[in-house]
Amino acid sequence: MKIAALLAGSAVLVHFLVAPVAAQPSETDLVERLGCMSCHSLNGKGGDRGPAWDGVGARLTPEAIKKQIVSPRARMPSFAQIKPGQLQVLVEYLAGLK
Numbered sequence: 804m805k806i807a808a809l810l811a812g813s814a815v816l817v818h819f820l821v822a823p824v825a826a827q828p829s830e831t832d833l834v835e836r837l838g839c840m841s842c843h844s845l846n847g848k849g850g851d852r853g854p855a856w857d858g859v860g861a862r863l864t865p866e867a868i869k870k871q872i873v874s875p876r877a878r879m880p881s882f883a884q885i886k887p888g889q890l891q892v893l894v895e896y897l898a899g900l901k
């Protein structure tokens with residue numbers, strides 16, 4: 804009985820440890836949902852009205868990425884109204900595309 808509880812406990816722990824790795828689909832869901840991919844592409848998939856995101860994390864600092872999302876340069880709509888948590892996810896996701 805005790806052993807079963809221990810096993811269940813470690814399964815929960817493993818789930819938490821693995822969860823950040825599995826977070827990838829929700830980031831891609833978010834950029835789909837917000838419509839970013841109608842203009843931007845990644846790995847050859849997406850729109851071509853904005854620059855491709857491949858390597859964007861190597862071109863821009865996280866600060867510059869955040870600035871582009873909330874107060875973009877011309878030709879990109881502002882996403883200043885998104886939730887702070889979503890903004891954080893977007894910035895970390897894009898900054899990691901190197």
Ligand code: HEC
Nearest residue numbers: 837838839842852853854859868871876877878879882893
């Ligand atoms: C209507 C088209 C459009 C949409 C939708 C859009 N963008 Fe953009 N984005 C652009 C354009 C155009 C540029 C280039 C701006 C410039 O340099 O004038 C750009 C530039 C960027 C850049 C800088 C890329 C670089 O290499 O300099 C980032 C980062 C970015 N967008 C993120 C996003 C995110 C995140 C979303 C969704 C929340 C989004 N964009 C939605 C059109 C769009």
